Amino acid sequence: MTIAIAIVGYGKIAEDQHVPAILGNPAFRLAACVSRRRAGPPGVPAFASIADLRASGLKIDAVALCNTPVERPAAVFEALDAGWHVLMEKPPAATLSAVWQIVAAAEAAGRTLFAGWHCRFAPAVPAAKAMLAGRRIDSLLIDWREDVRKWHPGQQWIWEPGGFGVFDPGINGLSVLSEILPVDIAVAAARLETPANRQTPIAARLAFGGPGIPADAHGLFDWREPDDRWNIRIEFEGHDLLLTHGGSRLMVDGVEQPVPDEGEYPPLYRRFAVLVTQGGSEVDLRPLQLVADAFLLGERVTVAPFD
Structure with missing residues (x-):
């Protein structure tokens, strides 16, 4: 199974770290990018919003959320509503209560949620x-x-x-x-x-x-x-x-x-692939609690x- 993944929030960390890790991992296929600027690597479809990506009909299995912590909860809920697995850049959200809502939503949707402390x-x-x-x-x-x-x-x-x-x-x-x-x-x-x-x-x-x-x-x-x-x-x-x-x-x-x-992101994506394949989630809140x-x-x- 190849996981079709979209990056949401295409900035420096996405370009420098997420894209090479995804392209270097045969478990994934970079299917799309989402950013207000419609930015992304050459040849990868880019959309201005998650709603536009959903409307396109592209097959997506998972998203990597690289947008800001304040924006992230809404993006997670949209992704879960679409039936996608979710990898969250650090920190997973701006508040602990928002993360608990995210965890509950992922459990209810039966989708993998991974807080990626890279x-x-x-x-x-x-x-x-x-x-x-x-x-x-x-x-x-x-x-x-x-x-x-x-x-x-x-x-x-x-x-x-x-x-x-x-x-x-x-x-x-x-x-x-x-x-x-x-x-x-x-x-x-x-x-x-x-x-x-x-x-x-x-x-x-x-x-x-x-x-x-x-x-x-x-x-x-x-x-x-x-x-x-x-x-x-x-x-x-x-x-x-x-x-x-x-x-x-x-x-x-x-x-x-x-x-x-080896850098940080290749093993991070290997872990995400394992979680998706096995149907598990991993969300450690200790760093955010501190x-x-x-x-x-x-x-x-x-x-x-x-x-």
Whole structure:
């Protein structure tokens, strides 16, 4: 069975990551794209809306939703109503309650729903998880910083309510952290720095807590860093683990560990194909819960305007 899939929301992440992963996987056929600009790869039919795609009569089995978190619930409901399976880019929606509605709708429709935390599929993440399994965590630091002008040029929605601000990339790090730790983690305190002319934070510091979490465990997130830092450092039982490059490289006690030479999206799509074939769903809300808790607990600090 070949899964005819459509991409909804054709932007940078769709063009750079989703399209190559789909074209490189024989389980899928890229059947269409949906975007207000009617953009897509050459030769792939493009439509301005899901309604237009449905009206075209093209055979579609599944959609990959790459539109904004605020737009995503309505798109999911349209897709499920059409009888399609759904892969959601991260984060799955702008609120937890919206995701629970989405989960209920997918269950009622009997369709696969997959929340695709793509950084969890980075090549070094499974090895880090296996290494930490059952171990005592002695210290923990997540340092997730990048330059917003480089990675999100002209994307104004990230600064609006529901846009997540620095947690748009930061949730990637939290998705990895919640995956590899042998214990559950919670946000104990937060400081959120928001530009005077924006609605979402440009930087944040999180303190973590919970049974088995060391007292000084914390995370740093910043969108003003010219040099990308996507690192997680964990000391455990006399060893030092450093997961770098967003989960692509793993150092243990200063020695680099061998990992597969593959990006995040090919294994993500392999997982989606398995879920569709087996009739399963996979929606882990822990990363979104951590961000929601940061907003609930966070001390708000206004910083200089950012343009």
